Amino acid sequence: MNPFPREGQWYKGNLHMHTTFSDGDLDLASAIAFYKERGYDFVSVTDHRKTTDAERFTTETFLTIPGTELDCWDHEGNEYHIVGVGVRPFDQDPTIRSGQGLIDQILDHGGVAIIAHPYWLGLERPAIQKLKGAIGLEVYNSGCMDCGKALSDVHWDDLLHHGYYTFGVATDDTHRYTYDGAVGWVMVRAAELTQESIMDALRAGHFYSSQGPExxxxxxxxxxxxxxxxxxxxxxxxxxxxxxxxxxxxxxxxxxxxxxxxxxxxxxxxxxxxxxxxxxxxxxxxxxxxx
Ligand SMILES: [Zn+2]
Ligand SMILES: [Zn+2]
Incomplete structure (x- = not known):
């Protein structure tokens, strides 16, 4: 699982961002340009409850990976947001009423699932521990800085301490493209800059998260x-x-x-x-x- 001795290169990416196709402030082209200009190698556009087609912005040196962010309340009063990366395009099934149901819909469409901003949602260990099939949770979410709940490291350690093995993912969850832009990202160790290679690396934990240090x-x-x-x-x-x-x-x-x-x-x-x-x-x- 250790990415450091592995063959390949480091690729910098943002796995969680919104555009005017949901509640983001920038249109798709401007949102992609924002990250290109800041030296990112890839992004996944994750508008709410649908998959935005960004494929035309993929070039030899910049990769767009189709994504989405699903959400629901379950019958016990827990709210879940689950980010899906690398999905075949789909719209959220509005009848789903469980975090596991959201993860399953992402997995059914070929994606990797990430448990979004647990601190911001007020999600505690019992509500997370029962979820199966997500690769990780957002240890840091830049967008949640607006209410002071960007950092979910206590949630992560609580889960790890109790034997729930999961990766830590830093994302921007970009809406404003100001305070929440290019602040938290992943560095992925992959063989090449392709969706398949990045997805394999995410599933295997061949990445680390950062706000700046390398x-x-x-x-x-x-x-x-x-x-x-x-x-x-x-x-x-x-x-x-x-x-x-x-x-x-x-x-x-x-x-x-x-x-x-x-x-x-x-x-x-x-x-x-x-x-x-x-x-x-x-x-x-x-x-x-x-x-
Ligand atoms: Zn969210
Ligand atoms: Zn979001």
């Missing part, structure tokens, strides 16, 4: 985890309960590597935090033979 290498060998990053203020090893550890730069300085001796059960995920407080999140390393 992860250059993560190696697990001889009982140690070695991490190399861009220049940051702190590298954190986050695990079950209080078992994690941080390596700090001295005040006014930065670091770009850290190593710790790891434990042999549970999980460890790595965060790199730069001097402006921006984060990068690795996927969890799971110290359990069954994973």
């Amino acid at each position: 992860l250059y290498d993560i190696r697990v060998e001889d009982g140690w985890i070695h991490v190399e990053t861009s220049d940051v203020a702190r590298i954190a090893f986050v695990s079950n309960r209080g078992r994690g550890w941080s390596v700090w730069a001295k005040p006014g300085e930065t670091i770009n590597k850290a190593s710790i001796q790891h434990w042999t059960d549970g999980y460890c995920r790595i965060e790199a935090i730069d001097t402006q407080g921006r984060k990068a999140w690795s996927q969890p390393i799971w110290f359990n033979a069954s994973r």
